[in-house]
Structure formats: C-alpha cells, structure tokens
Amino acid sequence: MKLYKELNIDLNKKNIISVVGGGGKTTSIKVLSKELKDEGKRVLVATSTGIAIPKRDDYDNLFIGLLPNDFDPMKGSITYYAERTDDIKLKTQNISLIDEIIERKVFDVILIEADGSKGLPIKAPATHEPVISKYTTMTIGVVGLDSIGTIIDDKNVHRSELFRKLVGEEVKVIDSAAIFKLVQDENGLFKNSKGKRVLLLNKADNEFKIQQGRNIRESLKKSGTKILIADIRTNTYF
Template sequence: MVLENMEIYNLFDISFDKKELISFVGGGGKTTSLFKLSKELKSKGKKILVTTTTAIYFPYKEEYDKIIIDSSSKIIQKLINIKNETVTIIGSRVSKEDKLLGIKEEIIEEIFNKEIFDYILVEADGSKRKPIKAPAEHEPVIPKNSYKTIGVIGLDALGTKINEENVHRPELFCNITESRINDIIDEEKITKIIINEKGLFKGTSKESKKYVLLNKMDDEKTKQNALKIADLVIKSNFKVDGIIAASMKFYDGFRAEKIIK
C-alpha cells in the first residue's frame, strides 16, 4: 500500500471532463464530506447541486449560494438558469426538526440527464449522526444513475459497544457482523459491514464505482486502524475503487490519505 496526501476531488477520482452524480451513504461524516467536496468543486469553477433522497440538517448559509424548496417536478425549471461557480441546494420541505427533506430519486435522475449541473452530490442515507450503521430494508435510496457511491464510516466507532448510542440499527449490524448487542466494534466487524451485500453498499448498482471513506482519522492510532481495515477489505477480494482515510472536520481544514492497492 502507498499513502498519498491529495485534494478531495482527487480522492474520489473526479474528472473535470465529465458530469457526475455522486451518492454518499453510511454514517460518521457524510454531510460534512459532501459539503467540503462541493466547496472545492465550486472553487474549480464548477456548478454543483446538493440534495438528499432522505433528510439532512438544514445547511449553514456559508455552505451554499442558492436554496430551492419545492416538492413538485416544476423544481427542474427553476434550476435551468443557475450560473457556474455556485452550490445550489434543493429539498422538498423543511421538517419541524429543521431537517431538509429529500427529493424523489426519479427527479434527481431527470435533473442529471438534462445536464444542468457539472456535479450532483446526493446524501442518500440516514444515520442519526451515529458513526456507523447497518441499512434497513428501505435504505439507502441511491439514484439509479449514480456514477459513484461513497460509503462513509466514522473511525470513532472503534472500541465502542454495539448499542443504540453508537450504532444506527444495532440489531441489523449484529446480524451482518455475526455479533451480539454490547460486543465491541473492532476492525473485523467494520470490514464485514463494508463487504457484506446487505451492508454499507447495499443497493449500489453494478455500474457505480465504490469508495470507502474512513473518516475521523485524528491521530496515528486511528491511521493504523484505517490501514488494518483497508488491508482486510483488500484481502477479502471485495471490489472497491478506492479506500480513503480522512479527517473531514466541519470547521477546520481537512487531511486525507488515499490507500492504493
């Protein structure tokens, strides 16, 4: 393995020559990672759409240039004249909990096909701010033409117990990882949730490229934990296009290293 410090768009092999729809699933930093990527793409002169098929907490004003809330298909018409170097957010409505609720995946697919934006970034999963999760039957909700799927796991899950406090849907997590409630989460269990067909990348199309983002790499210990997980994933022969260890903190800068086979 080789480690390289890279810009965010390089971590996910994003090309400036083609338009992409990218979905984020899992837990432990999806929203932060998504908005950091959108900011970087905007700085490159690109036009970005941010949305969700589930729900996200209402974004801070500094994260976007324009926000449109509309639950109808007429929302597409409102997007046509958006300028370059902008981040636009769309949602269907705002909940009582101040969450921006999602758009139907069919509408996102239609927007992408009209090539209005250079990049569409979709939060396609919910985790109730837990660092790790197992998806329920109805999760995640990934648009069919998603070119890349980024599966996020918080490394701060390591060493914690499998319970409601640390894991979103702990019973399902136990089923997938062959564990019991209150067992300790280790690198092997995280690897199982990554590679299992009912785990992190559940519902991802065969055509979509898969990237694992091991977030909250805050020190040398968590870096070594990330390397061990990556090694286990590689040895499992699970097909993945990139494994990234990162610290995608909201207010600070970020640091990330791409683990290359």
C-alpha cells in the same frame, strides 16, 4: 490536499455521487461542493432522505419543492434542492424528483446524501435504505473510525440490531473485522450501490484510528473498492 482529487473525480465528466453510511456524510458533501465550486463547476446538493439545513454561506441557491424549469445555474455555484423542509433538515422522499433534475443535465456534479444515521458514526441499512439514484456514477460509503472500540448498541450504532446480524451476534464491540464484514456484506454499507465504490474511513484523528484504518484497507485490498483514510474536518488524508 483536495477531497475531490483523493476520490479521483474526473472534472471533465458529469458526476452523480451518492453518499451513504455514517460518520461524516454531510461534512464530506459540504467539503466536496465547495472544492468543486472553486473549480468552476455547477454543483447540486440534494438528499433522497434528509440532510441538515445548510448555513447561508454554504450555497448560492436553495429551492424547496420544485426546481424551476428555466433555472440555469452559474458556473462556480452551489445549489441545494429538497422536496420539503422542517426546522432541522431538508427532506426528499421521492427519488424521481432528483432523477428528473439529473436528466436536465444543467449541473456538472450532483451530490446526494442518500442515507441517514442520526448523527452516529456507523450504521447498518434497513430494508428501505439507502435510496440511490439510478444515475449514480460513484457511491461513497462513510464510516467513522471513532466507532472502533465502542459497544454495539443504540447509543453508538444506528440500527444496532441489524448491525449485529451483519457482523455476528457474538460480536459485542466494534473492531476492524466488524467493519470489514459491514463493507463486504451485500446487505451492508454498499447495499444498492451503483457506479464506482469508495470507502471513506473518516475521523482518523489519532495514531490508533489511523492504524485501524490501515488494517481495514489491507483486509479489503482485493475487494476492488477504493479506500480512503481521512479526517475530513482537518483536510488530512492517509
């Protein structure tokens, strides 16, 4: 199975894909970038917030600061770009830098990590989040199914206070109904989204989580959002 096929990505078109939420954004981007490289595509991976510094075998080119004006990526290559870096992450604060690269039209696919979750499986966005490029053709919202059954606190949820406001102060433990509210609320998972919406319910690694994912998919079947239940690390899709 291929993630890009499950997402119905048209390889004959330019794709600008922004990935938001928590519970597997970076892993999903890494899987997608390698699949698309294998298809001969010129792939750019960027961030409008921060993304973990990739391992050397995850990319062919890496640029910090500016992408050279004369840069011409090879077919079947992965290029990472960021405004700056520290010891842990590549970071970009100015989305216009990414938009300028998009406007050059030298890449076939641009994958943007457009949100931060501090490694937690689920989150609610703050006022300044997520940071979505105006050219985005698909927004993928990621939720880790391992969040189900956990208490809504800072150990399990990024921006837990905002999350409680979205799903209801009376809700203490995350369930499929809470995720439904997070997805549907205009200030929830798909806040600021552009293009086609895809909900990726990740970490479906046992029967309980798979069934919870199916419950969520059933409740959202009239929403117009494509819903994919998966365990990205094991390349398993339901």
